[in-house]
Amino acid sequence: MVVEKKLKNYIPIVGEEVIAQLEQLSRALAGKIIVHINSTREGGGVAEILERMVVLMNELGLKTYWEVIQADGNFFQITKKLHNSLQGWEQDFPKNWLDQYMEVNEANAQKFKPLLENADFVFIHDPQPLPIIYFFPKRKGKWIWRCHIDLSQPHRPIWKQIKPLVELYDASIFSLVNFSQPLNHPMYIIPPSIDPLSDKNRELSPEEIDRYREEFNLDPQKQILLQVSRFDRFKDPIGVIRAFKMVREHQPVQLVLAGGGATDDPEGGQVLQEVLEVAEGEEDIHILNLPPESDLAINALQRMATIVLQKSLREGFGLTVTEALWKSKPVIGGEAGGIKLQVINYHTGFLVNTPEGAALRIRYLLEHPELIKQMGEKGHKFVKENFLLTRHLRDYLVLMIGILYGGRNLIEL
Amino acid sequence: MAEPFRIKDCALVTISTGASAQNLREFCQLLQRVPVESIYSHFYEGLLRFSFDDPEFRNDFAQWAKRALHDSVLAERLGIIDPHDYPTLEHLREALVEIVEDRLYETRYIPWARRGEEFYFLVSQTVVFDTGLVARSPRQLAQLIPRLSPSSIYYHFIEARRRLENKMDDFTFWLQSFGDEYQELVQRLSEIEYYFCSLSELRDRLARAFAPWQTGSKKRLKEKAR
Numbered sequence: 001m002v003v004e005k006k007l008k009n010y011i012p013i014v015g016e017e018v019i020a021q022l023e024q025l026s027r028a029l030a031g032k033i034i035v036h037i038n039s040t041r042e043g044g045g046v047a048e049i050l051e052r053m054v055v056l057m058n059e060l061g062l063k064t065y066w067e068v069i070q071a072d073g074n075f076f077q078i079t080k081k082l083h084n085s086l087q088g089w090e091q092d093f094p095k096n097w098l099d100q101y102m103e104v105n106e107a108n109a110q111k112f113k114p115l116l117e118n119a120d121f122v123f124i125h126d127p128q129p130l131p132i133i134y135f136f137p138k139r140k141g142k143w144i145w146r147c148h149i150d151l152s153q154p155h156r157p158i159w160k161q162i163k164p165l166v167e168l169y170d171a172s173i174f175s176l177v178n179f180s181q182p183l184n185h186p187m188y189i190i191p192p193s194i195d196p197l198s199d200k201n202r203e204l205s206p207e208e209i210d211r212y213r214e215e216f217n218l219d220p221q222k223q224i225l226l227q228v229s230r231f232d233r234f235k236d237p238i239g240v241i242r243a244f245k246m247v248r249e250h251q252p253v254q255l256v257l258a259g260g261g262a263t264d265d266p267e268g269g270q271v272l273q274e275v276l277e278v279a280e281g282e283e284d285i286h287i288l289n290l291p292p293e294s295d296l297a298i299n300a301l302q303r304m305a306t307i308v309l310q311k312s313l314r315e316g317f318g319l320t321v322t323e324a325l326w327k328s329k330p331v332i333g334g335e336a337g338g339i340k341l342q343v344i345n346y347h348t349g350f351l352v353n354t355p356e357g358a359a360l361r362i363r364y365l366l367e368h369p370e371l372i373k374q375m376g377e378k379g380h381k382f383v384k385e386n387f388l389l390t391r392h393l394r395d396y397l398v399l400m401i402g403i404l405y406g407g408r409n410l411i412e413l
Numbered sequence: 414m415a416e417p418f419r420i421k422d423c424a425l426v427t428i429s430t431g432a433s434a435q436n437l438r439e440f441c442q443l444l445q446r447v448p449v450e451s452i453y454s455h456f457y458e459g460l461l462r463f464s465f466d467d468p469e470f471r472n473d474f475a476q477w478a479k480r481a482l483h484d485s486v487l488a489e490r491l492g493i494i495d496p497h498d499y500p501t502l503e504h505l506r507e508a509l510v511e512i513v514e515d516r517l518y519e520t521r522y523i524p525w526a527r528r529g530e531e532f533y534f535l536v537s538q539t540v541v542f543d544t545g546l547v548a549r550s551p552r553q554l555a556q557l558i559p560r561l562s563p564s565s566i567y568y569h570f571i572e573a574r575r576r577l578e579n580k581m582d583d584f585t586f587w588l589q590s591f592g593d594e595y596q597e598l599v600q601r602l603s604e605i606e607y608y609f610c611s612l613s614e615l616r617d618r619l620a621r622a623f624a625p626w627q628t629g630s631k632k633r634l635k636e637k638a639r
Contacts, residue, residue: 017560017562018562020544021422021424021542021562021564024422024542024543024544024545025424025540025542028540028542152529174429177427177429177533177535178529178531178533180429180431182431183431186428187428187429187431188426188427188428188429189426189427189428189429189535190426190427340529394424395424395426397424398424398425398426398538398540399426399538401540402426402538402540407538408538409450409536409537409538409539410539410541411538411539411540411541412541413540413541413542413543
């Protein structure tokens with residue numbers, strides 16, 4: 001679902017100067033055809049960003065399209081394993097998987113051919129549609145691979161097969177510099193963002209929040225510890241439950257693990273089962289398997305939480321952290337990926353490595369409510385200045401202008 | 414009659430050079446061969462990149478020496494360097510290499526950074542665009558200064574020193590086209606220690622320097638008297 005948004009609606013949040021910058025920059029790209037391709041229309045941070053980004057790019061005069069590859073469950077089983085391998089998990093990747101990976105992308109390449117052949121800029125998001133470029137040997141526009149995952153320590157046998165595909169692109173984008181690998185083309189560093197006007201992040205009234213508290217049967221007398229994430233082993237939901245049990249011995253709290261699936265994540269159901277088994281019979285643990293259209297519910301949960309956890313073992317940028325900080329909540333996060341960038345000890349939360357560490361910091365914060373408030377204020381300001389959609393959009397515009405002008409360091413429009 | 418002052422703004426995007434150093438010796442080797450723009454970038458363009466806290470040192474090299482290598486001596490020596498004190502960026506590079514080589518000679522072991530805390534050499538692509546704002550007199554410019562974006566301040570007051578002869582900022586360059594009339598304002602601008610400011614702090618300091626010129630001459634005399 002694409003929601004109409006107007007750039008001017010962002011002015012009260014980011015200021016007029018930010019919107020004026022976007023308008024000035026976009027004039028250099030007026031009428032250009034831009035295509036984004038990823039692997040899911042809903043679920044996960046990439047789809048969320050694209051849903052809004054595409055609308056705003058169109059409003060700025062860029063003819064922007066968003067397409068999603070068509071594939072069956074088998075393909076997503078393969079790409080999930082590929083995804084995990086590229087983030088460092090060691091596993092076999094048989095040749096017939098690689099063949100299927102290429103075949104599905106070839107079929108999608110044929111489907112999108114007319115659009116992609118006319119595009120000035122093609123942004124391919126993440127590894128699933130990465131090989132599409134291989135089927136366009138005479139491409140006209142500039143092709144950019146947008147890598148949203150942590151590629152810092154890929155499983156080498158897999159990376160050796162994937163790297164030649166990546167190097168067909170004119171440029172790549174990584175969320176953080178230490179997520180990148182040496183490549184033969186420019187590697188842009190663009191962190192992702194959240195949309196302050198989306199249902200997931202807009203202001204909510206106390207009545208709206210209470211409605212969800214009742215709907216999820218949460219105890220209004222107990223403070224809430226919350227982790228929002230897909231049911232994924234990298235997010236360590238079992239570790240969060242262990243931390244919660246250590247805290248509960250000392251303070252009356254309740255835990256909410258809220259997640260959902262995405263069509264490109266077939267392991268979610270299995271991990272959810274494991275979590276449900278561990279939480280069975282625990283009335284203060286609420287496991288919420290939310291459907292994709294649950295943005296308002298997630299927003300409400302984040303706003304009613306006292307402390308937000310993101311105890312990931314591996315993480316891309318960690319947009320759920322950004323969302324929590326935007327809602328002025330301290331975050332206890334795993335020392336992984338982009339969480340390290342956003343969670344600064346004693347400023348916006350605490351970085352931890354174990355369930356014990358998480359329990360310790362939760363107890364400390366619950367005993368220092370004034371610190372919860374101070375951290376919340378700092379976190380909100382930090383996100384406002386650095387991680388809103390308008391900054392992300394500006395980076396894309398600058399990147400496209402930069403590529404158009406041939407990679408010069410200083411470009412005067 | 415001087416040309417009107419056209420207010421420009423800029424936006425940059427960061428690019429990895431692909432070069433990263435795990436220890437001080439690698440850092441020293443890479444420092445000698447990365448594009449010279451990368452060295453500039455790590456001194457000044459950090460002002461336009463996001464950061465959570467107010468850093469202890471104003472350039473990325475000193476910051477890395479302190480945070481990742483835990484070498485305070487090196488951090489202090491690198492931290493005091495102001496690139497505009499050197500005639501060219503290659504001279505700046507030589508000075509940096511000299512400091513790092515001296516430190517390698519002094520220390521009995523090679524300082525290492527933990528995995529994940531390597532130094533990544535970056536460069537930037539900066540796009541400059543016209544904001545449409547124009548000042549036809551220093552008085553109009555004085556009125557506009559408090560409204561300028563941090564990136565506009567960066568472009569006119571810091572980046573300008575790379576473009577203009579004598580490492581001058583755009584405001585000073587323009588004010589000098591009025592002869593000696595604004596010498597006092599020029600003097601005020603030259604006294605601003607921009608190297609130790611964030612961009613919003615710098616905007617505030619510029620606004621204070623320009624403030625007496627926001628109004629007519631009589632009011633200005635009163636403002637200055639205060």
